[in-house]
Amino acid sequence: MKSRLAGILLASIAGISLAAERPNVILLMTDDQGYGDMSCHGNPVLKTPEIDKLYAQSVRFTDFHAAPKCTPTRAQLMTGVDAMRNGATRVCQGRSLPHPDFKMMPQFFADAGYATGLFGKWHLGDSYPYQPRFRGFQEVLSFRAWGITSLADYWGNDYYDPMLELNGVDKPYTGYCTDIFFDEAMKWMQQRKKEGKPFFLYLPTNTPHVPEQVADTYSTPYKGKYKGMDIPADFYGMIANIDENIGKLEVFLKKQGLRDNTILVYLADNGTQNRNAMTLFNAGMREHKGFPYEGGHRVHLFVRWENGKLKHGTDIAELTTVQDLLPTLMDLCDLEGDRSAFTGTSLASLLKGEQEKLPERMVVSQIGYTCQLWQQAVVMKDTWRLIKEMKNKKKKITGGMALYNIAEDPGQTQNVYTEYPEIAQSMEAYYEQWHAAARPLWEKKRYITIGTDHENPLKLYSNDWQGDYCDNPQGLIAGKAKGYWDLIVDRDGTYEIELRRWPEESGKPLIDSFDETSNKGALPVAKARLQVGEFDQTLDTQPEATVVRFSTPLKAGTTTLTADLLNKQGNVICGAMYVKVTRK
Template sequence: MSSTHSSQPTSVISDASRHTRRQFFAQSALLAAGSAAVAAEPARSAVTAERRPNVLLIMTDDHGYGDLGCYGNPHLKTPNIDRLHAESTRLTQHHHSPVCTPTRASLMTGRYNYRTCAIDTFRGRAMMHPGETTIAEIFAASGYKTGIFGKWHLGDCFPMRACDKGFQESLVLRGGGLSQPADFPGGEGYFNPILLRDGVPERRDGYCADIFANEAIAFLERHKDEPFFLYVPTNAPHTPLEVEDRYAEPYRKLGLDDRIAKFYGMVANIDENVGRIMDALDRLGLRDNTIVLFMTDNGAQMPAEALRFNAGMRGQKATVYEGGIRVPCFVRWPEKISAGKDVERLTAHIDIAPTLLDLCGVPAPDTVRFDGRSAAPLLTDDNADWPDRTLFFQWHRGDAPEPYNNCCALTHQYKLVNGVELYDLQSDLAEENDIATQNPEVVTRLRKEYEAWFEDVSATRGYAPPEIVVGHERGGPTYLTLQDQRAGEGGGYGANGFWKTRIARAGTYDVTLRFAQEVNSGTAHVQIGGTRASAPIAEGAEFTIINGVKLHDGPASVRAWANNPDPANGARYVDIVHVDA
């Protein structure tokens, strides 16, 4: 490859936190020790006669079915992904949720996201319940090394971070993406980002996708002699559309809209990094015994249908039409899976966890109840039996799902959208011809199945967000951002909003508040449960520290504001650190 893709870490612990660095790193060490203990548990894998296969899962962000050369894009060049496609078995009717977090929850658990509390992408609705068991936890308990480098988007705070949920090594961005409300103050977007390494902030030099590829390659080098589960969920090509001009310029020269040129440039960079990771597998002798999956998290981001190739499908991200939920998914395992084969049976995100565990001979705990089924037979047996079933996809904004709001019930042949539109996908992939009136019995059946499913998943945990745990000895400092803030009475962010937390240890805490730039004087206030504290805002200060806040253990809502409780004066960042000796 022509680029060196170098990146270097830089400490970003602010002066506001330096007085607690000893506690911070002591707590981080405890966390690391806990992860190591999980990794050291005896393997339970059913595969004993030969080395168990490795797993590499690559998932890109807001990258549509038509955004690949191998699926007919007339402009975009993706030679490395195209090569991987040619070497793989392809699941051509694979479906994910319409947006980021729901897909990630289902991918990690093998369960519908409505069971997990991770129902949306922000405002406290993107935190997966810590009681869910992830595929990383199962692999780690079976002796695999586990790592994630990229976008987690299932919780930024203990006990919901990637490093709390089975990933022994992690370098991830916060929230749904860089340049979003969860990004660190001082973050520079996709270049030179501030990331979290195992929960500790770290600034890295370089472009985000290059950084994550570098980390993935280093992980492969460290663990080439032991089984591993490596998850590389890039945040590109999600907006903002930021990439070096050398990637976008070839598409500008084709006369494409500048947004599309930048988007295609981001995909070209991803393709280059996929090539680098595949080259590393070859160089390290890992190619034949590594299961490689490539997929995207949902359909194409805006603009899709109007401005770029969408593989003949209707809709885009956030919709339940095929352009929003049908995604590329191909699997390479030279030792066991045929190359160049298309599997046209219906599969989904809920199938990935049971499939990977099955292929690796790793049993799931008896307490885990998957909604999906193992697709291993489809991948390894040309004559495998695969009974049809109905799958369900739904997403919309709000604190709780509503029946028939942006949903679909999907079988191999039919799709019922919002309970009223019916399409035959075998003859109408573009979903142009509503055949509901001609097939009332199909509509009635799928409505009944959808209603039973909705009642079932809603009864699992309900939809209240899980609590952020503050002050736990393995949690380190708690970083609260607008990503996880619950909306107040006014419906927006700011002083009317709150964070739902639980104080793990009664004691003394220091609280650091950061406000919008225009709030640069007056008094900062914080209320945590029944405790309220204040401190003056120094003129021109980037943050205000309120020292010595005494907190009781137990549930506590957190609110923070400057001067008066107007939404414009709400804190954008609230850092809480336990300081008792």
């Protein structure tokens, strides 16, 4: 009995020691907040006092780059690998799924004994094996696809009193989405502290992404104009709410005694999404989210860890990228694991002042659906940026290769490609070698797996199919998109497959309209066709039908699934955007 008690005591002491020695980590990432969307970076209208305090207390990276869109950034952040190599280069069309071969950030932390939690946006897949609870997160409060109100999200959801997904189960919550994510994250951290366990918290807000919904308390102070320019009141209001929550988080960390031994990392996933915000103040940069110019991908990065004795209150101007954060946190937290696939480099020595500069590097960012040579790509070296510009008469862009030196031309208005041919040619050569190496990895198929015990039944959404762009209400209403899913059948068996035009929880008939007060979105669905493996069947539908059910035996292995809705002549109208698969 004594030996047993001694063992329990030693285990308890070991757990407390681990928590005391290893820092906690909070990775806070906002959605579509640009570099200029905070007062500490010079915004003349927006007030962000809590972010400004964090800025003053942190190491700031002033030449830090994400991808120009959310999914590629998130996949690079979680894997430490370029989007082209991990496969997640787009927000939908089957390209928001990073290859499951790559180990993710929470898995490294979990292997080291950390508690891992995600509270907020994932956007890296909504079916097995891509959901966060299968990629290393032990506690997950999130939503599907790109955000609340997306096609895959719970029907009728918005930012107030939303239905959220808690560990894979839809659950109603009360309040504003950002407040909920912060509040629930703080409850989770408090519990981990009681357990004496270090934690890794990923807190990626879905704001200030569209739809721009926020209480008047936050938006009213920004209504009006500034020097003749429209102020984006709701957009700025959402950031004001984030700022308030950062203040609450700071109070919580101090009260719980967690502040000094918690690494707090604050960044954004891409440039600003709001055109009025870009026009009003964009820190001198060109363009916004989605573009290969600085305004699309240069974002803030603040890092604070009091016990780590970092170079707080200073700026680091080295060219750095979101892929660098995983190896950096592994070094700061002494995590073990295979780093051979990483394309990022650790910034730990820069943060600690042990190193002033990184070895010379070139960084490539490329996103998109086809990822051909130079499509949506930018090559970065020191202060040089190389882009192949698309012709645009409206913006007076003639097209062709463009080289910019942002040290002298931060707004990227002067193409100096012909003036510095050696620099341009070296960057072109590097990119072509990089693309040749990355492209085969990008082409590797990524499969959704049906019939496992992990997720049965399993739902397929059109945002994850290969085919037409269809991840938002506009695509759902239009009712024209078509596609198919690449699948792995986990085991032989009989499978029931349900096809729907509208989400299951809506209860809407296949032929119904979007809002029931107009014909918007109504389709003359009279038949449904399912093709999977060797099975190919078409069934008639009834006007009141909400679902069409098929049953078929499937063999284990890879296959494709195509689910179409047809008119009475048998012509395809669109794909079934919601499919449910159950192994019987």
